[in-house]
Amino acid sequence: MRRILVTGQGGQLATGLAESLPAQGFEALLVGQPDFEFDKPATVITAFAALKPEAVVNCAAWTAVDAAEDDEAGAFRANALGPALLAKLCAEAGIPLIQISTDYVYDGLKGAPYLESDLTNPLGAYGRTKLAGEWAALAGNPMTSILRTAWVFSPVGKNFVRTMLAVGATRPELRVVADQHGHPTAAPDLADAIAAILARIRETGWQPAYRGVFHARAEQSTHWHGFAEAIFAGAARFGGPQPRVLPIATHEYPVKAVRPADGRMDGTKLTETFGVTLPSWQAGLERVLKALHPGG
Numbered sequence: 001m002r003r004i005l006v007t008g009q010g011g012q013l014a015t016g017l018a019e020s021l022p023a024q025g026f027e028a029l030l031v032g033q034p035d036f037e038f039d040k041p042a043t044v045i046t047a048f049a050a051l052k053p054e055a056v057v058n059c060a061a062w063t064a065v066d067a068a069e070d071d072e073a074g075a076f077r078a079n080a081l082g083p084a085l086l087a088k089l090c091a092e093a094g095i096p097l098i099q100i101s102t103d104y105v106y107d108g109l110k111g112a113p114y115l116e117s118d119l120t121n122p123l124g125a126y127g128r129t130k131l132a133g134e135w136a137a138l139a140g141n142p143m144t145s146i147l148r149t150a151w152v153f154s155p156v157g158k159n160f161v162r163t164m165l166a167v168g169a170t171r172p173e174l175r176v177v178a179d180q181h182g183h184p185t186a187a188p189d190l191a192d193a194i195a196a197i198l199a200r201i202r203e204t205g206w207q208p209a210y211r212g213v214f215h216a217r218a219e220q221s222t223h224w225h226g227f228a229e230a231i232f233a234g235a236a237r238f239g240g241p242q243p244r245v246l247p248i249a250t251h252e253y254p255v256k257a258v259r260p261a262d263g264r265m266d267g268t269k270l271t272e273t274f275g276v277t278l279p280s281w282q283a284g285l286e287r288v289l290k291a292l293h294p295g296g
């Protein structure tokens, strides 16, 4: 197993995999829009046939959480019908599919870290369509691993770290919700973990235990306000902006989609099955801030 198809080229996670996969001896075959577009299934079928992958990591997704509320059909095409087609192609080729999913499949009401066996109950269109994508990927291909991750940030793309640094540079004071808990996960760390999972599959061959849902998120958790404070504390060393960050309640920051209040996820199953544990979110933040300030 050498040739890994990575969808969502240019996105946060695919960009990480472009570095992490070669480090484990894999060839990363990156595909992105418009050559590879879930809304145009023929492009997916053509790319798959041309590249002849030996495993697939599906990083392509509709990730605009609020916009999904206005176009759930569009989000469903990307987040559910896309994985369904990929799973069918993988099953026909007899190869593994790693489908990336989200903490937003949970309602956040458990009050303790979720286990993979806990019930899902998405609160919004994004979470609903991602959950449908999990089911489609599992139903369509016996060799499917679902990796639920959370609060992904990286040196590229749209994410909370880059938003905070940009907004913090223009405003003396920010208001950030302090009652939503989760695991900020650095895309480069998640990419390293996925490459290690694929290396394990290469080493052992596909095992029945690899099929199913796994939590793949950074160690430790925080709330968005805690994350924002850590971002500005870390950025201070690079001469970054230093706004005041006020903690607020969710209702004080009105947005279209409802987010889970507590999306913490237990990571034991991933560690026990694949021997993989992600670093803490604090270590991930350090890594991403350094990448944003090379030589700083």
Ligand SMILES: NC(=O)C1=CN([C@@H]2O[C@H](COP(=O)(O)OP(=O)(O)OC[C@H]3O[C@@H](n4cnc5c(N)ncnc54)[C@H](OP(=O)(O)O)[C@@H]3O)[C@@H](O)[C@H]2O)C=CC1
Binding pocket: 007, 008, 009, 010, 011, 012, 013, 014, 032, 033, 036, 037, 038, 039, 058, 059, 060, 061, 062, 063, 077, 078, 082, 100, 101, 102, 103, 130, 149, 150, 151, 152, 153, 157, 158
């Ligand atoms: N970002 C986050 O905080 C989290 C993400 N996840 C999941 O992790 C995975 C990777 O996310 P991340 O790297 O952050 O995502 P990004 O938003 O950074 O990248 C998504 C990629 O998907 C592509 N894409 C969007 N719609 C389609 C489509 N219809 N057909 C083909 N490609 C499409 C985008 O292309 P283009 O740039 O052209 O639009 C982009 O390349 C996704 O499955 C996401 O749901 C899970 C938890 C948290």
Ligand SMILES: Cc1cn([C@H]2C[C@H](O)[C@@H](COP(=O)(O)OP(=O)(O)O[C@H]3O[C@@H](C)C(=O)[C@@H](O)[C@H]3O)O2)c(=O)[nH]c1=O
Binding pocket: 063, 064, 065, 101, 102, 103, 104, 149, 150, 151, 152, 159, 160, 163, 167, 174, 175, 176, 177, 180, 224, 253, 255, 259
């Ligand atoms: C920019 C900003 C956001 N917020 C709040 C809004 C929201 O409740 C929370 C997070 O905001 P964002 O919209 O950046 O994050 P959001 O798009 O909800 O992030 C999610 O993306 C999808 C793709 C996932 O899968 C999730 O795991 C999660 O990462 O912070 C503030 O309180 N103050 C601010 O200045």
